[in-house]
Amino acid sequence: MTPRRRCWLMKSEPEDFSIDDLARVGVEPWTGVRNYQARNFMRDGMREGDRVLFYHSNCNVPGIYGIAEVASAAYPDPTQFDGRSKYFDPKARPEEPRWFLVDVRYVETLERPILLSRIREAEASLGDDFALIRRGTRLSVLPVSSAQYNTLLALE
């Protein structure tokens, strides 16, 4: 029996990479995560087929704009070794990579995005372990329980 899909939320700045960009390319390696906790979620928690809420951050109207899915197991982020990349990490060595990523596949664009303002209104029904709106949390990759996932999508 296949294990149940886990759910995640992944943030992206739409000026950098939006849900429309993902729709265009289909599958994208999620480069550039340089936070250990977020890395651990990708490396240790994600499995192919897991659901992903695609969140637009640092923009005029932040919120969940689409659905994606995890399209690979975790593997070393190649940009950590690329001296010309803005994600280059001089302390990372190929025989001992620091940063990992997964490929992310487009699933759908929400007809009506689930805006952060709306999510805040529903805070009580999401429980206090929802990291997106927990004060001071800036994780760009975070776990979402299936109850939270359903609650969020019901807000659409």
Place this chain on the structure above:
DNA sequence: GCCAACGTTGGC
């Protein structure tokens, strides 16, 4: 191991 300084995130 402490902690000040610095850089980054991300909403507003």
Place this chain on the structure above:
DNA sequence: GCCAACGTTGGC
């Protein structure tokens, strides 16, 4: 552009 909050760095 502001700035609160957090993570990381590096001197000691």
